[in-house]
Amino acid sequence: MSEGKSPVTVIGLGPMGQAMVRVLLDNGHPVTVWNRTASRADPLVALGATRAATAAAAIAASELVVLSLTDYRAMYDILDGAGDRAGDRAGAALDGRVIVNLSSDTPERTREAADWAAGRGARFLAGGVMVPENLVGAAGAYVFYSGSQETFEAHRATLALFGRPDYVGADTGLAQLFYQAQLDMFLTTLSGYLHASALLGAAGVSATQFLPWAVVQFDTVSSYLPEAARQVDGHHHPGDRAALAMMGATAAHILDASRAAGIDLALPSAVKSHYDRAIAAGHGGDSWTALVEVLSKPSDQL
Numbered sequence: 208m209s210e211g212k213s214p215v216t217v218i219g220l221g222p223m224g225q226a227m228v229r230v231l232l233d234n235g236h237p238v239t240v241w242n243r244t245a246s247r248a249d250p251l252v253a254l255g256a257t258r259a260a261t262a263a264a265a266i267a268a269s270e271l272v273v274l275s276l277t278d279y280r281a282m283y284d285i286l287d288g289a290g291d292r293a294g295d296r297a298g299a300a301l302d303g304r305v306i307v308n309l310s311s312d313t314p315e316r317t318r319e320a321a322d323w324a325a326g327r328g329a330r331f332l333a334g335g336v337m338v339p340e341n342l343v344g345a346a347g348a349y350v351f352y353s354g355s356q357e358t359f360e361a362h363r364a365t366l367a368l369f370g371r372p373d374y375v376g377a378d379t380g381l382a383q384l385f386y387q388a389q390l391d392m393f394l395t396t397l398s399g400y401l402h403a404s405a406l407l408g409a410a411g412v413s414a415t416q417f418l419p420w421a422v423v424q425f426d427t428v429s430s431y432l433p434e435a436a437r438q439v440d441g442h443h444h445p446g447d448r449a450a451l452a453m454m455g456a457t458a459a460h461i462l463d464a465s466r467a468a469g470i471d472l473a474l475p476s477a478v479k480s481h482y483d484r485a486i487a488a489g490h491g492g493d494s495w496t497a498l499v500e501v502l503s504k505p506s507d508q509l
Contacts, residue, residue, distance in 0.1 A: 212236045215365060216269040218262060218285065220247040222340040223309070224275035228256055230344035230368050241265035243285070262286065266300040271307065271362055279312040279320050287323075302328030305358055307366065309334040309350070314380030314387075321354065321379040330358045333379050335386025336369065343369050351375050353382035396425075402465075402474050409468035435496050444490065444497035451498070452491035455482030480506075 212235040217228050220242035228251045231238045240248045241259045248258045259265035262285050266272055274282055286301065306329050308320060317333045324331040332354040342348050348370025352359050359366075359374050366372045375381045400421060404414045438444050444451075458479040465475050481498050484506065490497035 213271065213365065214239065214269040216240070216259075216265045216272045217275065218242070218265055218272065219275035219281070219310070220244075220251065221275060221277075223336065223343065224273075225251060226340040226343040227273060227275060227309075227369055229254065231365075232256060233344075234368050236365065236368075239265050239268035263300045266304055270303070271305050271365060274306065274308045274310055276308075276310040278310055279308065279316045282308060282310065282320060283323070304329045305332065305362060306330070307332045307334055307352075307362070309336055311335070311386070312383060314383045317383045318378075318380045330355060331379065332359055332362075333382040334366075335382045335389075337386065337389055338370060345370075349373055351382040351385040353377070353385075354379045398474055400425075402471070405470045406461075406465055406468055409470055438494060438496040439499050442500070444493035444500075446492045446494050450491065451482065451493050451495050452486055454495050455479070455486055455491070458482045 214237040215231050216239045217224055217231070218241050220228070220240060224240075224242075225247070228238050228240055232251075232255050238251075238256045239259050240251050240256045241262050241264075242248055245258070248256065252258050257268070259268060266286075276282055276285070301324065306324050308317070308331070312320075321331040321333070332352055334353075335351040336343070336348075337350060338345070338348040350366065350370045350372055352366065352372055352374050353376050356374060356377060359372070363372055373385075375385050403421070404417060407417050408414070458475065458481075462472065462475040462479050465472055481501065484501040485491075485493075485498050488501055490500065
């Protein structure tokens with residue numbers, strides 16, 4: 208252990224939690240661990256972590272407590288419910304602690320959790336880890352954080368071990384919102400790629416054959432984003448590129464081709480509906496970024 212390294216508690220020892228513990232240990236931090244299934248701590252104890260007998264004992268061991276759980280409900284079950292011994296309530300040990308919850312949930316539930324923690328004397332940071340567990344601590348890893356900036360700065364050096372710490376604001380729900388926005392793009396993009404592969408596959412074209420052009424498309428899209436961000440923020444969508452109506456016609460052709468190929472229609476139908484609604488709202492001659500004006504509202508309000 209390196210002299211002067213602060214102790215850290217990690218509660219929740221799934222793959223992500225275990226990866227965080229290993230990174231902390233590798234960097235000389237004394238680490239206390241607790242998990243409802245106690246055997247998950249065994250390999251970490253073998254590496255030098257300390258197993259706490261109860262969740263309350265784990266919290267008492269460190270000022271900085273990192274949670275890596277299924278969701279925020281699990282936090283309440285562990286910290287506000289009975290511990291693994293009758294009558295042991297971990298919530299009573301929270302006073303003066305910094306809780307960094309890296310579990311996934313909604314922004315609203317995150318804000319509620321911050322209020323709950325404050326009511327027990329704890330400071331609360333929310334986080335969203337943007338890499339899988341095998342890349343925790345690796346180059347290129349990053350984690351969104353929100354909550355008190357003062358609390359964040361006090362523990363920045365330790366949190367940076369998991370990945371670049373990106374602080375996004377005092378509103379505790381923002382880290383979850385950024386996390387979900389990134390995954391919104393990620394999941395939708397992957398579905399788009401697989402749908403395109405299925406469309407070609409119906410004609411006997413392999414994904415390997417399509418690969419060079421798919422890579423070009425992925426790389427090219429990023430070049431559109433700086434201008435798109437300006438137009439979205441300014442709610443000004445000059446049609447100096449392919450007008451939205453023309454792209455809507457393309458969306459219709461993709462839907463027709465998918466129908467003819469006998470593949471799933473949900474994704475191209477959704478995309479076409481975006482263009483149809485934007486055209487109906489008078490944006491046919493605008494840039495494709497005008498889609499945001501309909502995507503920002505429930506469809507039943509258009």
